[in-house]
Amino acid sequence: MAKHKTPLLDQLESGPWPSFVSDMKQEAEARAKNVNNVEYQIPVDVVEDLLGVLELSFDDGTTHWKHGGIVGVFGYGGGVIGRYCDQPEKFPGVAHFHTIRVAQPSGKFYKTEFLRQLCDLWDFRGSGLTNMHGSTGDIIWLGTTTPQIEEIFYELTHNLNQDLGGSGSNLRTPADCIGQARCEYACYDTQDLCYQLTLDYQDELHRPAFPYKFKFKFDGCPNGCVASIARADMSFIGTWKDEIRIDQDAVGGYVSGDLKPNAGAHSGRDWGAFNIEKEVINLCPTECMRYENGKLEINNRECTRCMHCINVMPRALRPGVQTGCSILVGAKAPILDGAQMGSLLVPFVEVNKESGYEEVKAVIEAIWDYWMEEGKNRERLGELMKRRGFQSLLEAVGIDPIPQHVSEPRHNPYIFWKEDEVEGGWERDVTEYRKHHQR
Amino acid sequence: MEYEEQKQLMIDQLMKKGKTKSKFYFSDLAKILDMKPREAKKVVNKLVEEGILEFWSSGSTSMYGLKGQGKQTAAEHEE
Numbered sequence: 272m273a274k275h276k277t278p279l280l281d282q283l284e285s286g287p288w289p290s291f292v293s294d295m296k297q298e299a300e301a302r303a304k305n306v307n308n309v310e311y312q313i314p315v316d317v318v319e320d321l322l323g324v325l326e327l328s329f330d331d332g333t334t335h336w337k338h339g340g341i342v343g344v345f346g347y348g349g350g351v352i353g354r355y356c357d358q359p360e361k362f363p364g365v366a367h368f369h370t371i372r373v374a375q376p377s378g379k380f381y382k383t384e385f386l387r388q389l390c391d392l393w394d395f396r397g398s399g400l401t402n403m404h405g406s407t408g409d410i411i412w413l414g415t416t417t418p419q420i421e422e423i424f425y426e427l428t429h430n431l432n433q434d435l436g437g438s439g440s441n442l443r444t445p446a447d448c449i450g451q452a453r454c455e456y457a458c459y460d461t462q463d464l465c466y467q468l469t470l471d472y473q474d475e476l477h478r479p480a481f482p483y484k485f486k487f488k489f490d491g492c493p494n495g496c497v498a499s500i501a502r503a504d505m506s507f508i509g510t511w512k513d514e515i516r517i518d519q520d521a522v523g524g525y526v527s528g529d530l531k532p533n534a535g536a537h538s539g540r541d542w543g544a545f546n547i548e549k550e551v552i553n554l555c556p557t558e559c560m561r562y563e564n565g566k567l568e569i570n571n572r573e574c575t576r577c578m579h580c581i582n583v584m585p586r587a588l589r590p591g592v593q594t595g596c597s598i599l600v601g602a603k604a605p606i607l608d609g610a611q612m613g614s615l616l617v618p619f620v621e622v623n624k625e626s627g628y629e630e631v632k633a634v635i636e637a638i639w640d641y642w643m644e645e646g647k648n649r650e651r652l653g654e655l656m657k658r659r660g661f662q663s664l665l666e667a668v669g670i671d672p673i674p675q676h677v678s679e680p681r682h683n684p685y686i687f688w689k690e691d692e693v694e695g696g697w698e699r700d701v702t703e704y705r706k707h708h709q710r
Numbered sequence: 711m712e713y714e715e716q717k718q719l720m721i722d723q724l725m726k727k728g729k730t731k732s733k734f735y736f737s738d739l740a741k742i743l744d745m746k747p748r749e750a751k752k753v754v755n756k757l758v759e760e761g762i763l764e765f766w767s768s769g770s771t772s773m774y775g776l777k778g779q780g781k782q783t784a785a786e787h788e789e
Contacts, residue, residue, distance in 0.1 A: 339766070349767060474755075479767075644747060
């Protein structure tokens with residue numbers, strides 16, 4: 272028998288999709304049965320009360336959560352988000368219901384043993400409810416009480432060899448695609464760069480001194496499996512600067528039907544014979560390809576790395592061999608001024624493991640210095656760029672303007688020269704001037 | 711300025727401002743110290759380590775306060 276009646280939530284289970292309500296009920300039942308005899312450190316009926324408070328919110332149309340506070344582990348300014356219920360008498364199990372962010376492994380590679388360890392710890396000291404994963408990429412543990420937080424942190428860092436993630440005005444937990452571990456398109460080792468920067472920027476991850484949140488994301492190729500271009504203040508997208516490698520025999524294989532386009536991914540129905548003109552050449556956004564007399568040619572200078580041709584014919588086309596990444600800045604979600612995609616800052620930089628990624632880190636640190644000094648409180652990098660102009664960012668990070676930085680023709684006809692841009696500067700010799708100009 | 715002086719300055723200033731508010735952005739602290747953010751961060755971190763300052767977080771934004779000053783738990787964001 273459920274602790275609280277939840278007719279509105281029950282209705283949500285009637286739809287065609289898997290329901291989080293069913294998941295929560297399942298967890299509530301499992302905790303009540305406690306088959307493994309876990310010594311629960313927070314109320315056993317925490318999930319029942321969570322269902323109850325959610326039903327109440329559906330009923331009265333208002334939230335019963337308050338968030339924020341000083342809860343956290345000593346020395347860390349993020350990773351734990353305080354949450355409290357404003358109806359603690361009715362729902363004592365969720366009076367404290369803090370969220371913990373745990374850094375996810377690079378590329379979200381897990382061993383089942385590690386997943387079990389995470390779940391066992393969370394069953395023991397938390398609600399057992401997780402969100403795998405949050406929008407930024409972390410493992411999210413939903414709901415525990417204040418006394419459990421240091422205990423969880425100790426266990427996590429000493430026995431599971433894992434750290435808390437970022438929250439607040441911190442560097443958020445960096446996220447990357449699966450990269451060279453599994454993907455032939457990856458132009459650099461996303462996992463190594465992500466891991467290395469996570470280690471190198473521990474202070475920025477755990478001790479907040481930024482104006483607001485800051486996100487890194489690493490895509491191994493322009494397919495963008497972690498969508499860094501839309502989700503990160505600073506996106507690192509794999510690219511190449513030489514030519515797309517072409518295997519003409521394999522192109523012939525696709526044209527003759529021996530090879531399946533998109534590696535057979537579109538096999539759900541009969542799409543008819545593969546037509547290279549219709550499905551590849553005519554879809555190239557810069558029209559930089561042609562197929563004549565059984566030969567595919569690409570004008571690589573015009574290629575914008577859309578990846579379409581490579582995705583359709585992966586056996587025939589591969590990224591070039593001089594690989595690295597492009598760095599884009601300023602993407603954000605639409606809280607203020609609408610959503611923004613990243614703007615290209617560095618078209619190509621080598622991703623050099625041997626140098627400890629010094630080239631990449633130089634750009635990152637210059638950006639941080641600029642934003643920390645110029646950014647207003649709660650202003651994302653993208654908003655600062657919009658307020659001060661892209662030119663101001665370029666000057667701050669010492670990058671010369673190039674055509675790729677121009678997103679549209681100028682709509683401001685005025686040019687404000689700086690003194691060092693004008694021959695002779697602003698100073699003049701008045702005596703010399705008066706020789707030729709009467710007062 | 712020596713660390714002990716910086717510490718005293720921070721305590722004095724935050725106590726003074728504490729009549730109207732108890733939580734401060736990092737930029738407010740950097741202004742009190744009259745230092746660039748990166749340098750100020752070293753001092754602020756040390757003050758947190760010593761238990762003079764404490765972090766406060768809404769989840770999306772972080773602030774700092776003198777340890778124990780202001781409301782401590784559930785209703786902090788209602789200040």
